[in-house]
Amino acid sequence: MDIYSFLEQHNNARVGFNFELFINYNESYFTQDLDKAIFKLFSKISKIGFRFNEGKIIYNPLLEYKDGSRSFSVDDLTDEDFDLLRHLNFNRLSNNVKAFIADLLWIQKKDYKYSIIAINAYYGLFKELKNNINSNFDVEIIRRALFIATQIKNDSFLKTCCKLIYDIITSDTKLLENTFKRIYFIDILIQYDKSILENLIMILDEEIELSRENLYKSEHAYKSKLRCLKKLKLSQDIKLTNIALANFYVNYADCLTRSSLDEILIAKKCYIDAINLYRNNGNAQDAVYIHEKVEKIEPLVVEQLQPIKVELNVTSIIEEIKNDIKDLSFEECIICFLKVVDLPRKDSLRKRLKDELEKSPLSSMIPVSIVNKTGSVLCLLEPIISLDLDVDSVELDRHLAHKLLIETQIYSLGIEYLINYIKQKYDINPDALDFLVQDNLIVPENRRSIFKYALYLFLNDKRYEAMHILAPQVENLFRELAQNCGGSVTTIDKDGTGQVKLLKSIFETTELLECYNPDILFLFRALLIERACGNIRNDIAHGLLDENDIEGSVYSYFFGALIKLILYTSKGAFAIIKHSNKLKHILKGNN
Template sequence: MSNALTVPALLEEIIQRFDAREEPFNEFTIGGELKAARGALTQPSDAENLGAWAEVLAFALTSDRHENPWNSYFGPMGSGVTAEGTKVYFPDISDTPPEVVTHWAARARALSHHFLKARYADLAWDMSGPIARRKRDPEDARIAIDCYLDAIPRMPEEHEHFQFAIRALDLAVLIGDTDRTERARKALMDVHRGLMKSHSRTWWYTVDRLLDDKKAGVTDDERAELVADLESIIAMRSNTGDPENCDPHEAQSAAERLVPYYRRLGQHDDAQRLHKAVAEAFEQFASNADPMLAAALLQTATDEYRNAGSKEDRDRTRILMQKKIGAAGENLQSFEHKIEITKDDMEKFLDLVVVDDIGDSFVRIAREFMLKRNHLEERVQKTLEKAPLMAHITQMIYADDRVAAKIGGVDEDSFGRLFHQAKLTFQFERPWLEQAFRRLFDKHGVVPQHFAGWANRHGLFEDMSLLVEGTSAWAREDYVKAAHVLVPQVERALRKMSDELGIPVTKAHPTVPGTSVAIGMGEILYNQKVAEALGPDATLHFQALYADPRGMNLRNEIAHGLMDADQFYWHLGNLIIHSLLMLGLWKEFAQIGRKRER
């Protein structure tokens, strides 16, 4: 059964106007007009509804996605969870008929504007499987490649240049088109040369795509040029005598790409040289930082000196790092903040949580987004009034092959309901936490080491290498690595906390006599002494996030390999980083708990 598709005149006028437009525009410009026009339609027919949806969807999907639910290049801008726990996407391609893909393919052949043709053709290629459930047409890919490359000089933003060139190259390689592959690769190298001349910090897109490529036909001269460019970046950004251009983080980023290349060629001396250059830059950077940040920066310097094979420098910076940790601990202060916000006033909220003092900002973010047990308990009880049927129905939480958890009714299992409410709260706070971190980066220029150093305010980590690795992965949006590195570090910190509280951190092995194993996160967080030290709010937060199957249960989901790749996304990373901010305050939580008891 086919679905008729008719583009309403109001939306067709917009498409034709942009097709004739000479000044540059992007998907957001035309997408905004199409969305407004769709909303202004009065009593459209079913065919017009579908036509309007086809045009709006074409520019609402994004290639800059945090999630990939359809295994595609284009994806949703965001997602959410309904009160029933169902995940929904914005926009969602569910129930979109194949005629929409056919329409996009026709648009790509009928229009004239390079950007529009590339967009429609790429959508037709990319969504043939997820929407139309049919084989892709290589001609769609060829149109997209040619038009992406032709559009590059007409687009004003540099990110559009390398984005278009890389997408064209990926498509050309995918369909095995040698001529188009060469054209796209040369275009990408031209974009890269422009970025290098302007000292742009987005050079890594091209390097990551081409340096180790086996299919794009990168020439020896092109690869040598990329290597030389990386060397120049490291030299400039690690030059401590040039404070204006010195940036150890960018130097490290370039070295992380070049060191493996040198090692594969057997050029180990060059690899060690780069490690040492980065180490010296971080050590110098640390000399001008406050103790908390300096300790984390020196951890990176120590690791880089170790990789460089310089034991004397490694030991020297480790001793200096330990002194900085001690100095940071001397400045600890108790705190108490109360912030009341409305969801309609984001700016006011951000002004309250991200303030002029970076440490105070960390405190406010940690406290604001920490679960409040009494508030959650009130919400659970209110479900008896607002949704009495749901409040009494037992809920089952299913995993792929088992019942992961069971939550009874409010009257019989109020504690279980508390975790369900906590899980919803984690999701509802997504935009607020994201914007708080964005403001923190914008206002204070924080780097990953800030978060690592803060988490170690009370000396929970003797070695911060993995903390720095994990927070750096989060900062560059590698959420898979960030989660797998940082969650075990949270468990290690909680175990150290238990040790300081006089709680045994090992137990007898259940099956091997005479041996011991470390206690796990669940045992730690359900220990009464730990709960008293952290207080009810922080205890519930860590339990719900990491250790209870009725909550997010991150520790066990990750440890047992139960999560798919698309489940590691930006908000998950933000929740983990936020928990690091909480770790830096655990002794203050204990002080507040004692005050409340008095």
């Protein structure tokens, strides 16, 4: 048996080679040296992975390992390998192998002869597979054939292919059972045959009527129709179709029972998509009316959300704090915030994100919606897997900020224990906190009284009042820091009037970033203004913070982090530590 007979008998891959075939057999199966050489080369090529994407074929190693090594790749093919491929008897290869090899030669060597072989092999393979209504693979291979034909300007092939596809969508009743496949073929014709666009619009109208109860099929059909209309430059019809799509979204959403979170979220998205279409097509009044529906549906999101319960054994943490603070003075207990509060570095958060990606790749593929207590979406985080975690970016910072928010639930446990211990054991008054703020380089001199008063309120369960003081004072603290580092905290308008910079711009001040710890700047920025994290400053500035919210972990963590920040530059605290052997022992090795 020669190599061609062997492949015909054993290779059942849709395109290319069956990888397992070359595990079960080896070159000793053949007697001729040429067959053995071809088998060995095909064995290597079988390890090349590939995928189709909008008519293109993208190659990649079939296997990639954690240590960076990989299986055979297109880049590993040598000139000798390509010479051997050129000398194959393509007439004896089946279409699935012929298409793959010829396409490989066309892409890598730009040899026109193989582009012709490739498109004809894909076309033959398409005719073999087109009756399989349960697979869309035939859609991908005919799209690839048309893509190559366009590259080489083979108009005759394009015309033949498009005619066959048009005959299929107009005469094959089986395709009506899989309307998505029919629409996929229509999308191909929209791209490659402008002469039948009006006919395609009529077919798409039929699809829209048949798919009224299927959101995604109808939506796809509407959008394909819009592509036709845009190519025909029918602006009025485009507007009417957009409004029809908006009406469809609204009607579909209205019919949902909303008995599950999925249905509620689908309805909400439909309404929002409809609002955008109405606004962009001159129906502002309808947009206002549908917005009222969105406001009514948002509370249902919160009602359906179920908390995920995680049990943590924090006994050892609490016991350690308990032993540390035994017999300490009030001031020494406050200084213990240095040990109890963890200020995570960005790199630590980044590493934990990487660990999550490795442990749970599937969950890392899902975007995350950050919603407020009414169900409104504050921001949408892209899937972690789509980010380069080694490169700083705005999107990565948002993920890190959200990671910080989640971890505050753990960090706050020790903080809450320490706060409760202090308020139960000591009779606190504002003056007791003088040692923290007096002679403190980071606390503005004219703000020291209000700082210690706000800290006093928080320690005495007046957290709501305390946060309304602390948030703007901490904002001012970082403005002062930026200014002291030589940065500008104002902007000048064209008319010469000055405006105070937004807090976001303050945290991005070059001089501040050069002079101050970037991890601390990131942490307080996340807590104060990042929607994916605390957003404390914005919630307070807009009057959105309720008394019921104040018990959240993010607020106790903010308080603890602020105490630790102030302790770093407190001369009074430093003097106490200097004369306290117990504190020196407790804080040994602490950041």
